[in-house]
Amino acid sequence: SAAEKGGYASFMLKEIAEQPKAVADTLLGRIDAEGSLTLDEVRIPVSVLREATKVVIVACGTAFHAGLIAKYAIEHWTRIPCEVELASEFRYRDPILDQRTLVVAISQSGETMDTLMALRHAREQGARVLAICNTNGSTIPRESDAVLYTHAGPEVAVASTKAFLTQLVACYLVALYLGQVRGTKWGDEIRAVIRDLARIAEDVERVLETMEPVRELARSLAGHDTVLFLGRHVGHPVALEGALKLKELAYMHAEGFAAGELKHGPIALVEEGLPVVVVVPSPRGRSVLHGKIVSNIQEIRARGARTIVIAEEGDEAVVPYADHLIRVPVTPTLLQPLVSTVPLQVFACELATARGNEVDQPRNLAKSVTVE
Numbered sequence: 001s002a003a004e005k006g007g008y009a010s011f012m013l014k015e016i017a018e019q020p021k022a023v024a025d026t027l028l029g030r031i032d033a034e035g036s037l038t039l040d041e042v043r044i045p046v047s048v049l050r051e052a053t054k055v056v057i058v059a060c061g062t063a064f065h066a067g068l069i070a071k072y073a074i075e076h077w078t079r080i081p082c083e084v085e086l087a088s089e090f091r092y093r094d095p096i097l098d099q100r101t102l103v104v105a106i107s108q109s110g111e112t113m114d115t116l117m118a119l120r121h122a123r124e125q126g127a128r129v130l131a132i133c134n135t136n137g138s139t140i141p142r143e144s145d146a147v148l149y150t151h152a153g154p155e156v157a158v159a160s161t162k163a164f165l166t167q168l169v170a171c172y173l174v175a176l177y178l179g180q181v182r183g184t185k186w187g188d189e190i191r192a193v194i195r196d197l198a199r200i201a202e203d204v205e206r207v208l209e210t211m212e213p214v215r216e217l218a219r220s221l222a223g224h225d226t227v228l229f230l231g232r233h234v235g236h237p238v239a240l241e242g243a244l245k246l247k248e249l250a251y252m253h254a255e256g257f258a259a260g261e262l263k264h265g266p267i268a269l270v271e272e273g274l275p276v277v278v279v280v281p282s283p284r285g286r287s288v289l290h291g292k293i294v295s296n297i298q299e300i301r302a303r304g305a306r307t308i309v310i311a312e313e314g315d316e317a318v319v320p321y322a323d324h325l326i327r328v329p330v331t332p333t334l335l336q337p338l339v340s341t342v343p344l345q346v347f348a349c350e351l352a353t354a355r356g357n358e359v360d361q362p363r364n365l366a367k368s369v370t371v372e
């Protein structure tokens with residue numbers, strides 16, 4: 001009903017708007033006054049976390065994209081090798097697992113059959129399973145060794161938005177916690193990132209306040225058939241997520257690519273007027289990547305693409321090549337997905353509405369997929 005939507009036209013719009021609170025709630029009580037993480041609820045002994053030789057993440061859809069981003073954070077902060085796999089592929093591959101493997105199963109609903117089957121398989125092989133889940137007492141956390149709940153609140157719209165942002169937060173917490181208990185050389189960086197995380201809800205709020213031009217842009221693209229998304233580093237999974245949202249909601253052909261792959265094939269798709277969304281990494285930190293993606297934007301624009309550029313505030317290098325520029329606040333590189341995903345959610349939601357689609361209940365989809 002209209003009341004349940006809290007005055008919003010759809011649950012999806014309401015849930016997009018709830019993201020700052022969802023992010024803050026997921027952090028609540030997990031960072032102490034000294035800026036250390038307290039994840040006592042993770043009932044996997046610290047000794048097991050210290051001795052883990054590998055992390056394997058299993059998930060589906062949007063939760064899988066959260067896992068792809070987590071890989072960058074886990075490997076950088078902990079130096080533990082991390083694999084991310086679609087839950088539906090996992091057990092059929094006969095994956096290598098043992099008692100020193102930490103499996104992380106990410107699921108909003110906690111009822112996704114593919115993810116459940118993957119974690120059952122992992123436990124049969126002796127691995128420990130940590131669930132990241134949004135639904136209290138659901139099957140996936142019940143069958144795992146431990147659970148870190150996301151506190152997004154109930155997510156009703158089929159397209160996942162606030163659950164995704166809180167999955168990212170939970171993944172960062174797991175990565176930082178592993179770094180903390182194992183004592184890596186990134187100690188100072190970890191402390192700085194924990195401070196930045198504590199402030200990130202305000203950044204998400206700032207993004208939400210500046211979305212009107214994104215909505216306008218989305219409406220102007222309602223007649224297009226295809227939108228491409230490019231990104232690199234953690235921007236690559238963000239591009240995949242932007243494309244998934246557009247498929248689900250607008251029923252448009254949308255594909256996400258690693259920007260470095262352009263010249264290995266996808267650039268052949270670029271033609272006059274094709275909208276291409278580019279998620280640009282920070283010019284600070286990994287500045288080499290920034291330069292490379294600016295070249296990619298130039299290349300596709302020279303071939304007629306209409307460039308829609310998501311870039312950090314103050315990044316002036318992209319300005320000459322952006323037909324549309326969407327600004328996001330300055331964040332540490334690894335945290336950027338928390339802000340850069342939001343415009344893509346708004347973009348897909350608005351485009352779907354402009355095309356006359358039902359936003360909360362897209363055709364052919366169910367909120368949780370309880371069959372394999």
Ligand code: AGP
Nearest residue numbers: 061062063107108109112159160
């Ligand atoms: C997201 O917008 C999708 N509807 C879908 O990909 C979803 O993320 C996937 O089915 C996994 O669901 P879960 O998080 O409940 O396990």
